[in-house]
Amino acid sequence: MDSVLKVEYKMNINKSKMRIMVCSRIKSGDAEGIRLGNETLKVVKQFCYLGSKITDDDGSREDIKCRLAVARKAFLKKRNLLTSSLDLSVRKSFLKVFVWSVAMYGSETWTINSLDQKRIEAFEVWCCRRMLKIRWVDHIINKEVLNRIGEKRNLWHNLTRRGDWLAGHVLRHQGITNLVLEGSVEGKNHRGRPRDEYTEQIQKDVGCSMFLEMKELAQDRVAWRAARNQSVLKTKTTVLIQ
Structure with a gap:
């Protein structure tokens, strides 16, 4: 591998940052022996690339969880502004700028199933409840929360x-x-229900x-x-x- 990179492509690779990840259901272990010079490259199950989390199962669930967690943190940083006495329409504009832009980063490439959709919709309602200062002990359903804030699942529609x-x-x-x-990928489909495709x-x-x-x-x-x-x-x- 070292000779191919240097001779054919004239590339110098940082060995300390180089990682190997195999996206396959079948774990053959062939990647364990890949070497660069005198060092064996580390095989990982996931890594972060340009802000998106890529996993060896080639799915989007972990990236969705990560983006929503980062967006939740962004909301808490601006909590004083988003839950202030400003007009609700102004605070909703701030929500889209400071929070939704973080949550939807890289969402164009996500493959989303019903469970992921529920997770995204739950995050939107979570933001609405905190903007309206509604506690979980108040026992207010999600539909009523959306009616009070004047939204109709806009986060999911924008995504x-x-x-x-x-x-x-x-x-x-x-x-x-x-x-x-x-x-197309060569080979046969595995047994069981096929995964959702993009x-x-x-x-x-x-x-x-x-x-x-x-x-x-x-x-x-x-x-x-x-x-x-x-x-x-x-x-x-x-x-x-x-």
Whole structure:
């Protein structure tokens, strides 16, 4: 590995910072013997890259938990401002600037299942309760909290819209990001229920039943934006009915 990096790519690697991570369900142990010079590189199960937590299961759950924890900390830092006597509309604007921007960092690439969605929605209600100074002993349901603050799950809607925007942009252009999105992995599916896929998540958001249908829709910016907005509107209607 040392000769390949230096001769072919002319790269100098910092051995103390270099880590190896294998994203696979099958733990073969082949990565344990990778050496750089005279040192064996350390194999890790997760690491932080550009503020996002990447894990060896190639999922988004740990990154979502990490982002929500950091956003919760950001809320507590601005607690005096967000729970002050300022007008509620002003405090909601501060919430989106100081807290939601932290929570949604890198969310365009998340693959979110129902459990992760509940976790994200719970965080939004957590923020609303503290802004309104509602204690858990008051026994006020989440629907009433959202009515008092005048919100309708906007954090989840904004997160979905960001993911749809990125997918449409990638599908309209050719490059390595498009190759990653459309590429396939060799091998067979493992036994058990298959995991949620990123492309299937976007297909559901824009109302497409097949990937080719979604790709053709993405070529038209206006049609893609309309499908995306219709999906958000449908989700809001479902929340109101519930």
